[in-house]
Amino acid sequence: MDLKSKAVSLFRSSFGAEPAVVTRAPGRIEFIGNHTDYNAGTVLGAAIDRGITIAARLRTDGAFAFVSDNGAPTTTVRGRPLTPQQGGAAWVNYPLGVVVALEGRGMPAVAGLEMAVVSDLPPGAGLSSSAAFELSTALALCALQEFTLSREEVVKAGREAENKFVGVPCGILDQGVSGFGKKDSLVHIDCRGPVFSLVPMPAGVRFWIFNTHKKHALVDSLYATRHKECMDAARLLKPSKPGAQWLADFSPAEFAAAAAALPAAAAKRAKHVIEEIARVDAMGQALKSGNLAEAGRLLFASHESSRTLFENSTPELDFLVATLRGVPGVYGSRLTGGGFGGAVMAMTDASFDATAAARVADAYAAKFTDRPDVLACATADGAAVV
Ligand code: GLA
Numbered sequence: 001m002d003l004k005s006k007a008v009s010l011f012r013s014s015f016g017a018e019p020a021v022v023t024r025a026p027g028r029i030e031f032i033g034n035h036t037d038y039n040a041g042t043v044l045g046a047a048i049d050r051g052i053t054i055a056a057r058l059r060t061d062g063a064f065a066f067v068s069d070n071g072a073p074t075t076t077v078r079g080r081p082l083t084p085q086q087g088g089a090a091w092v093n094y095p096l097g098v099v100v101a102l103e104g105r106g107m108p109a110v111a112g113l114e115m116a117v118v119s120d121l122p123p124g125a126g127l128s129s130s131a132a133f134e135l136s137t138a139l140a141l142c143a144l145q146e147f148t149l150s151r152e153e154v155v156k157a158g159r160e161a162e163n164k165f166v167g168v169p170c171g172i173l174d175q176g177v178s179g180f181g182k183k184d185s186l187v188h189i190d191c192r193g194p195v196f197s198l199v200p201m202p203a204g205v206r207f208w209i210f211n212t213h214k215k216h217a218l219v220d221s222l223y224a225t226r227h228k229e230c231m232d233a234a235r236l237l238k239p240s241k242p243g244a245q246w247l248a249d250f251s252p253a254e255f256a257a258a259a260a261a262l263p264a265a266a267a268k269r270a271k272h273v274i275e276e277i278a279r280v281d282a283m284g285q286a287l288k289s290g291n292l293a294e295a296g297r298l299l300f301a302s303h304e305s306s307r308t309l310f311e312n313s314t315p316e317l318d319f320l321v322a323t324l325r326g327v328p329g330v331y332g333s334r335l336t337g338g339g340f341g342g343a344v345m346a347m348t349d350a351s352f353d354a355t356a357a358a359r360v361a362d363a364y365a366a367k368f369t370d371r372p373d374v375l376a377c378a379t380a381d382g383a384a385v386v
Pocket of ligand 1 (some may be wrong): 172173174339
């Protein structure tokens with residue numbers, strides 16, 4: 001059954017009625033630009049052919065009821081103001097946060113909601129199931145409430161839900177790519193605007209995800225720590241360049257000249273971010289000229305910088321990237337997303353197939369005992385009513 005039929009059937013069996021709208025939003029691969037987004041840098045990502053589909057309708061009794069196919073407990077929230085839920089109910093903070101963010105943008109108050117959620121995105125793989133949930137919710141609410149909002153604002157509302165309601169200080173990458181994705185393209189985001197544009201993907205390129213299923217228990221607080229380290233580093237660097245505010249305001253050369261002002265850890269984080277932004281620019285050039293060998297080199301360089309400078313990799317992710325480096329048909333590979341566990345992505349040509357991918361998984365299993373999930377991903381269009 002396709003995801004739309006699944007969502008409609010879950011809605012019917014849960015709420016005994018037909019949904020009024022069905023929407024879908026994709027997950028994303030962070031192609032290159034690791035932890036650059038909240039530093040006002042640039043980043044490239046791709047929406048993928050996996051995502052979250054929701055079926056929804058309004059109700060009038062003040063209740064917000066959510067059901068999911070992923071084993072999360074069916075959850076009903078009543079009463080205003082909407083406040084973040086705890087424990088097993090915390091999964092509904094994504095849609096609740098979107099309700100609050102859209103109402104803050106002038107959408108008429110929602111008097112109640114029923115929603116069925118289905119997904120073919122593995123959670124915890126760094127493929128942004130949360131952004132897909134936020135974007136599919138936002139489009140559903142806009143349709144149900146007949147509220148018109150630009151795509152930029154829909155994307156910003158998704159990020160606001162995550163920042164303010166869920167409490168993760170993420171940048172605009174995940175929501176931006178889920179909102180602006182296009183088949184056969186990468187989404188380029190200049191996060192300062194933010195300004196979204198599309199970069200054509202050279203023909204014949206394939207993406208693979210190797211999901212380790214292992215994530216650091218403190219992943220959210222580690223992300224917040226890195227965020228703070230970057231803000232502190234920018235503050236300490238500012239005096240060296242008039243008008244500078246963000247790490248993205250420094251070129252690698254300007255940073256090198258001013259780095260002595262930073263404590264050792266802050267200097268490593270800042271160096272990663274500033275050089276990663278330069279790699280995003282170099283990637284744009286490499287893709288434009290069809291130089292996939294150079295594109296692959298940049299992916300490996302990004303991972304190496306995550307491993308040694310930003311310190312958001314893990315032995316499992318490092319092993320996968322090192323293994324993929326020697327395999328014919330692999331252009332490049334790196335951890336994708338926030339890090340501290342999750343998944344690596346690989347960019348390959350068509351000669352790298354499921355058998356080659358299984359060999360990489362075998363090598364991993366021989367070392368770490370469990371097997372990573374292997375997903376072949378195609379690029380896909382962004383969030384939409386379906
Ligand atoms: C997570 C966040 C993004 C971005 C990446 C790291 O995916 O949600 O905003 O910061 O980590 O690049």
